[in-house]
Amino acid sequence: MEKIQALTSQNGVVIFTKSTCCLCYAVTILFQELRVNPIVYEIDQHPEGREMEKSLPKQGCNTVPAVFIGGKLVGSTNEVMSLHLSGSLIPLLKPYQSLS
């Protein structure tokens, strides 16, 4: 949906989560560990959460967490883990890492 596209292209690292999801929490922690501050939308708490949840599959993601970097869908926890272990995640995050 356009809303999602707008949200994700405007911000570097965007994660759609649910407050009850422990894997969403884990992914958020991982990004923070890598010195990135992702924008997190909790679709079960957000006022427009329902719409977001409906349009995520159209973007290609059927589950939470749904991770977008630079406006493009990266995937869920599996994809994030694979990328990180293969050393490909940090290059993607480089533009968005804080210096501290």
Added chain:
Amino acid sequence: MNSSSTQYLNSKRMEVYEPMNPFSMWGDFKGNIYQDAAMIIEVDAKLENQLSEDNSHTTHGPSNQCDQEASKPVDKVLRRLAQNREAARKSRLRKKAYVQQLEASRLKLLHLEQELEQTKAQCALMRGGVNASQLGFPGAATHAGIAAFEIEYEQWVDLQNKKTNNLKTALNSGMDDTELDRLVQDALNHYANLFNIKATVAKADVCYLISGVWKTSIERLFLWIGGFRPSELLKVLVPQLQLLDHQSHDLYNLIQACQQAEDSLSQGMEKLQQTLAEAVACGQALGGGCYEMRNAMDKLEELVRLVIQADYVRHETLQQTLRNLTPRQAAQGLISLGEYLQRLRDLSSTWAMRLCEPA
């Protein structure tokens, strides 16, 4: 005579109950009772005879001698009575112990019968002839899932050791790289099988999987979210390999990334434990009890996702490690890993046996 009939009784009892030790022990004593009773009667008779004899002789001998002779059998009788009381007391204690043993055996028999029924049901289930819902007892499907996993895991470990040995032979035989790589991929697939069977049992009973009870005791010391910690395995493995500089660099980065991935999952686990505790503790409100339990049950479903994710990280780490290595190095790595894990299992056996050693 009394004694002869007693003997007959004694041996008859022994004959009937001989095969069962406690009983014959008890039966033994029963025989003794009769013997002792017979002896009392004998002694009594003897005493009577003595007294009657003495009476007939009182005119002939001094009275004190008669008394002395009369007191000897009385002493004997008193002593015999005391011994009988003691023997009877001991017999009662033995009987009590025996009955307690019988009770315990009865309970064990009931338990074993129940287990047998369940195992039969699982076998029927695994042969595909029976639907889990047709089994008579609660949690049948879970039980069957666990039983199936235990069998499959045992077979997996067995096969794992065979594959490790094959790799060792292949490495030492100077096999060419293509063939060696085939063996390496085969061993890697075998690990994938492990994660598949773990995923199945995670869905049947994630608490069972996470408890690590299916692993040996020493392996359990290293338990992390239902399995081994991939970064720890890497740290064990990497020093075993002869690496080129760029390989060391890449593997060092992998260990870093692996640790970060593990930390994030560990924190996910902590968060889950926290929310589960909150859900369970919040059952106080009137009418809110059931709702909270549903909440808590959902948390346990989350746990399944977490464990499967941890296994995914284990698998990916393994694959990523081997991707950086030549076939020979990969073979060496897998051999080291297989042997290390088997050593942990062997240590568990040795540890379990230590109490059996004579002092």
